[in-house]
Amino acid sequence: MTTATTRHGDRRISPVFLGILAVTAVTGWATWTGFAEQPGVAVFLFVTSAWIVSLCLHEYAHARTALHSGDISIGAKGYLTLNPAKYTHALLSVVLPVLFVIMGGIGLPGGAVFIERHRIRGRWRHSLISAAGPLTNVLFALVCTAPFWLGALDGVPLAFRFALAFLALLQVTAAILNSLPVPGLDGYGVLEPWLSRSLRSQVEPFAPFGLLFVFALLWVPAVNGVFFDVIDSILSALGVHELETYCGLELFRFWQGEHELCSVTA
Template sequence: MTTVHPMRPSRSDRRVSPVFLGIVAVMLVSGWAVWTGFADNRRFAVFLFVVSTWIVSLCLHEYAHARTALHGGDISIGAKGYLTLNPLKYTHALLSIVLPVVFVIMGGIGLPGGAVFIERHRIRGRWRHSLISAAGPLTNVVFAVVLMLPFLFPGMLPDSTPGEFLAALAFLALLQVTASILNLLPVPGLDGYGVIEPWLSRNVRRQVEPFAPFGLIAVFGLLWIPEVNIAFFDFIDAILRAFGVPENLADFGYRLFRFWDNAAL
C-alpha cells in the first residue's frame, strides 16, 4: 500500500479567487456610490456596501484561521482552497456566509459563522491550536479598529465626507466589534472555546463536545432576551464611544442599511 502525503500549497492554491475579487469590487463600487451619491437609491448602495464589506471580513476571518493552521503544520489547507479567499470553498458556506448576513439583516448583529476544516492531528503544541482559533476573531478586532480610526482621528477623512458614508462605517464597526466579542466567548462551537480547549482535560473535552453544534444557536437565543440584549449593546456602544464614534450613528447606519423599511428613517 502506498501512502499519499498532502503536498504543500502550490501557487494556484494561493491565488486569490475571482469570486473574492468580485466581492471586493462590489464593496469598492458601492462605497463610491454612497460617498458620491451617484446611486438613485443611496440606501440600497449602503446595503450593498455593508453586505459586501461584511463578507470580505468573513473571508479574511476564515483565511486567518487557514493561514495560521498552514504555518502550524496542516499542509492540507492549500488543497482545500482555503487560501484563495473563496467563500464557496468553506466547509459550510451556509454557516460561513449566508447565516451571518441573515443575522445582520434581522438584528444588526455581527454574529460569527464558520468554518474551515483543519486537520488538527497535524498540529503539534497547545499554543498553536489556541493561536489557530484566535486568529479569526483577532482579524475582526483589527478590522473594527481600522473602521473606527477615522472617528478617533477625524483628520483622516475630509470634512465633506457624506453623513451616510460615516453612518455605514459606524454600523460596520459595530458589526466587527460584536463579531469579535461574541466569537471570543468560551462557548463550544465558537473560536473562544477553541482557544481554551487544548488546555482542558480530555474528559472535559469529551463531555462538552456534544454541545458544540448548538453553541452558536444558544448565543443567538440569549441575545433575544431583552435584558441581555440591552446590556450587550450598551457595552458595544461604550466601546464605539471610546473610539470617538458619535452616539446613535451606528444605529442610523443600520436604518439606512434597511433600505426596504421606509419607516426606519
C-alpha cells in the first residue's frame, strides 16, 4: 500500500492541530456552560477554532486521497500531520477563509496542498482527489446539524445551539461554493481531468483569482440573496431554522452587540 512509503513521523498528528482542537474543546465547553461573561466571545472563539479544524480536515482529505492515488510525496510535505503551517499557501488556506467568515459569514476554503499530479494515473482518481475536500465539509455539516435533524436539542443551551447552527452554515456554504466549476476551486478540479489540454491551458492563468472572484460576486446583493436562499433551504431540510443561524452570526460578531432576538441570558 502507498502508506508504507511514508514515515511514521510524516503521519503523526501535529501539536499545532492538537492545540487548535484543545481550543475548540475549551471554548465549546465555555459556550455550553456559559462560563464566559459575554457568550459572544466564547462563541467567536469556538466557531473560529472549529472552522480552522474543518479547514485542516478539508486539506487532509485532499492529501490522504492523493497519497492513496499514487502521490507518495505527500507525507514528506507534512500534509498528513494536519498542521496548517505546512500548507503551500497558508494565507489562502487559513487567514483568508477566517477573514471571509468575519466579514461576510461565508465559509470558503482555499487551495492549499500541492499535489504532484504526474504521479497519479486515471482521470477518476484526479477528480476524486479534488472532490474529497468538499465532501469533508458535507460530513462536517451533517455532524453539526445532527442534533437538529435527530431532534436531540433538549437541554442544549441556546448559545451552543446557535453556534452549531452558524458553524453548519459555514460548512454548507463551503461545500457548495468550493464545488463550483470555477478555476482554482475544487469543483473545477473535479472537471479538469475531463477537459481538453488546450482548454486547460487557456483556463490555467485564471486559477489564482477564482476564490477572490467568487467572494466578490457574493457581494452583489441579488446574487447574495439567491445564494443564501439556497443555503437556508438546505439547512431547513436539516432541521436548522434561519433564525438560529442568524443568532449564531450575531453572537459570533460579539463586538457589534447582541440582538434582542438572540438573547441567551434570559
